[in-house]
Structure formats: structure tokens, C-alpha cells
Amino acid sequence: MTAEQALAVVRRWARYPYLLEGAATPPEVAGAGRPTGPAWRSRSLDLPPFGRLALMHTLSSSGDAMVAVALAGSVFFNVSPGTAANRVALSLALTVAPFAVVGPLLGPMVERAKAGRRAIAAGSGVGRAACCFFMAFWVHSLLLFPVAFFTLVFSKLYLVTKAALVPGVVERPEQLVTANSKLSVGGSLAGTVAGGAAVGIMDLLGAAGLLRFDIVVYLACAWAASALTVARRPSPPLTSPPLTSPPPTSPGLTVPALPAPSLSRTAQLPPPAPRPGGLPPGGLQLAALATAALRLSVGFVTFLLVFTFRRHDAALIWYGLALGASQVGNVSGALLAPLLRKHAAEELMLTGSSVVAGATALAAGIVHWGTHWFVAVLMAAVIGLVAGSGKVAFDSMVQRDVPAGHRAKAFARFESGFQLSWAIGSLFAVLVPMTLSEGFIAIGAVGLLGAAAFAGGSTRARRGTLPAWFPGSAPKPVAPPGR
Numbered sequence: 001m002t003a004e005q006a007l008a009v010v011r012r013w014a015r016y017p018y019l020l021e022g023a024a025t026p027p028e029v030a031g032a033g034r035p036t037g038p039a040w041r042s043r044s045l046d047l048p049p050f051g052r053l054a055l056m057h058t059l060s061s062s063g064d065a066m067v068a069v070a071l072a073g074s075v076f077f078n079v080s081p082g083t084a085a086n087r088v089a090l091s092l093a094l095t096v097a098p099f100a101v102v103g104p105l106l107g108p109m110v111e112r113a114k115a116g117r118r119a120i121a122a123g124s125g126v127g128r129a130a131c132c133f134f135m136a137f138w139v140h141s142l143l144l145f146p147v148a149f150f151t152l153v154f155s156k157l158y159l160v161t162k163a164a165l166v167p168g169v170v171e172r173p174e175q176l177v178t179a180n181s182k183l184s185v186g187g188s189l190a191g192t193v194a195g196g197a198a199v200g201i202m203d204l205l206g207a208a209g210l211l212r213f214d215i216v217v218y219l220a221c222a223w224a225a226s227a228l229t230v231a232r233r234p235s236p237p238l239t240s241p242p243l244t245s246p247p248p249t250s251p252g253l254t255v256p257a258l259p260a261p262s263l264s265r266t267a268q269l270p271p272p273a274p275r276p277g278g279l280p281p282g283g284l285q286l287a288a289l290a291t292a293a294l295r296l297s298v299g300f301v302t303f304l305l306v307f308t309f310r311r312h313d314a315a316l317i318w319y320g321l322a323l324g325a326s327q328v329g330n331v332s333g334a335l336l337a338p339l340l341r342k343h344a345a346e347e348l349m350l351t352g353s354s355v356v357a358g359a360t361a362l363a364a365g366i367v368h369w370g371t372h373w374f375v376a377v378l379m380a381a382v383i384g385l386v387a388g389s390g391k392v393a394f395d396s397m398v399q400r401d402v403p404a405g406h407r408a409k410a411f412a413r414f415e416s417g418f419q420l421s422w423a424i425g426s427l428f429a430v431l432v433p434m435t436l437s438e439g440f441i442a443i444g445a446v447g448l449l450g451a452a453a454f455a456g457g458s459t460r461a462r463r464g465t466l467p468a469w470f471p472g473s474a475p476k477p478v479a480p481p482g483r
Helices: 003-018 039-044 049-072 084-112 117-137 144-169 173-226 283-311 316-341 346-366 373-401 404-431 436-463
Strands: none
Touching: 003 049, 049 117, 049 144, 049 173, 117 144, 117 173, 144 173, 144 373, 144 404, 173 316, 173 373, 283 316, 283 346, 283 373, 283 404, 283 436, 316 346, 316 373, 346 373, 346 436, 373 404, 373 436
């Protein structure tokens, strides 16, 4: 490979997170999504609408990774409650608690905000910058606890707002899976790079210095959020009615001239037809149930491997392999999702992810593959892969089927349930001692049950026969007697 070819590859991958495949480029949509604010903003951020959202997400993920590194080197994670189970419970509670606030309070606030979701995203960046400012002074004080909690709340608020912003920066619903995939992969890579850089900064400046540096990152995230724009959909082409030849006339018969057909947009464009497909009433809740089963599997398998290695005094490298395999699998699943979307709808992607997770884990447990630690690490990668692909499919279904005014509340509610599912799976693996084979059999059953619930429940939902107590269900009306 020549130097020019290598430079071309680098440029292509540098543009990967910021451009969508198949973006509209006709003259009528050229310049779509340009900011209408000050001219300096237009000149300083020459990116398409999705690229602006991706840049904001990259900065947000980098800032969150730096906060995690700073807190890991402070008193926040040096607290010793006494036992391993209590430490795990405290950590999981700190993870779930922000979603408990975001769900009932911040989700509706995002929907009713007069300034829009762009202002909410910018405010979350400013809020995290302010929290870093105070944490830098209280890094060795008990006041660090409430400020760190508010940092997590602002971070979860950002994630909910970001997910609700995605449909506005794509030009077609078919691009939702690709957009979510690029945001997930770009955020993971940015967090990894920023976390490595944060370790070096903390060695030089300490945890307080790293938090002060993170203030700049979060303010840059807020600036990128203020420059967000909306993608303009391509206008349908104007067509005129077919011209027919004049009817034959008889001698002496005069045919009155017909008025020229109007080419106005209102006269030529047919009324918008309802979008075909989509989930039936209650289908989105069934999809959330299958996605929650995948998230439970991720938490369970991760802690199952870690505590199994601990009981057998495994070398430190096995811990790193288990956690690394899960993260690599998650990113690979997000990368694979756009390729799968070209051949299957989001519903089939989620069902397939659940089936693959359940069948692979069940087979690994039955044939006792779990007795080999290396195969167990590969199993963690498989679970992470299908969970990453299934999560991208579910996010796209929410963005596709939920009205714009209710997306923030829906994402807040679903993400709260997913985080709780992950915590339940993790706690179950910690509190219930079992072998790897037994754990894989349990996870296999959970995955297959999730797939069966989504596939079978969706069929009943289309028939209108879901139970009345199931969330979102709409039973089929009963015909009156005599009909």
C-alpha cells in the first residue's frame, strides 16, 4: 500500500462517524440543515446535521470517560463498605439511581422544553462542566458524593435527549439503524481513547487537574449541541398528469379548449399515505422485554466470569480478557447492525439476536464448554455482540414508531428498565454461586424466552388478542350481537 492509499484510508475512516451512507445530495437539498444563527457558527462547524450530532456525542463520551478515570483515582471509589457483595450493590445502586430520576422527571421535561432538545443537550454539557468544577475542589471530601450523583444525572439526561434527536438528523427512516450504529461505535472508541489519555493527564496533574481539563471538554460538547441542525428531507419530484390526445372531431364541430393543467405543488402532490408496517399496539413493550433480557444476560455473564475467576484464583489477564471481550463484542454488534438492516427489518434483527444469544449459551452449558475459560471468554464476546446489535435495532424501532413529542419520555422509561435489568443480572451472578455451565444454561433459557415472548406476543398483538393488562395493548373490539 502506497502512502497516498494509506492516507485515503485514514481520511475515509476519519469521516466514518460523521457521514451517513446514501445521504441526499441533489441540488434541491444542497445546503439542507444549515444553521440559521450567526455566520461564525456556520463557518466554524461545516458538517451535515448528523455529523454535528456525532461530534457532540464524541465529546460527551470523551468527557464521561475522563470523569470515570478521575473518580476511580479519588475517594469516591476508595470507600470500602466491608464486603464484596455490599460494594457491588453500592456500585449498581449508583448506576441505576440516575435513571430513577431521569425516568419520571427529566423525560417529560425534555418533551415540554420550550427551547427544544438542542438546548437540553447543551444544558447537560454545561451542567456536567459545573459539576467537574466543584468536584475538582471537593475531590477528597464527602461533598464529592452528591456532586458525582448530579454528574451521572446530567449524563443520563444527555443520553435520553441524544436518542430523541437522532430521527431529526436522518433523511430517511431506513438510516436510523446506521445512525445509531455510528453513534454507538464512535462513542465507544472516543471513550476508550479519552480514557487512555486521562490516565496520563491524571499522572501529571492529579484527579483535580483532570477534572479541570474535563470542564473544557464538556463546554465544547455544549457548543457542539448549540450548533445542531435538522436534516431536510428530499422533496418528492413534481409530476404533471399524463397528456392524452384530443378526441376525434367531426366537420363543423368545435371542441372547446381545455385549460392548461396546473403545476402547483398542492394540485399535483397526493395526500401523504400512512406509513406501512411498524409495530402493533403493545409490540414496542414486547421488544423492550426482549432487549431487557439481552441486557440482563450481559450483566450476568460479566459478573459470572469475574467471580468465577476470583474463586479459582485466576491470573489478572483473564479479568481483562473477559471485560475486553464483552466490550469488543458490543462494538462489533453495533458495526454489524447496518449490514443486517440491509437484509432484515429491525423486528427480525432483535428476534435473531435473542435466538443467537439463547441458543449459543444453552449449547455452551449443555456440552460443558464452560469448563474452558477461553471458551467462556468467547461466550462473553458473543453475548456482547448480540446485545449491541439488538440494542441498536430497538432504539431504531422507538425512533421510528414513537411520535416525536413522546420519544424522550419513552427512552427514559425504557432505559431505566434496561439499567435495572442489567443490575438484576449482575446481582444474581454475585449472590447465587454457580458454575459456568449452569450459568450459561440459565442465560440460554432467558434469551430463548425473550425471543419467544417477542415473536409470539407480536403475532397476538397484530390479532388484537394480547391480555388487557399488558402495557400498550389494544384488544380487538368485539362485534355487537347479531353481526
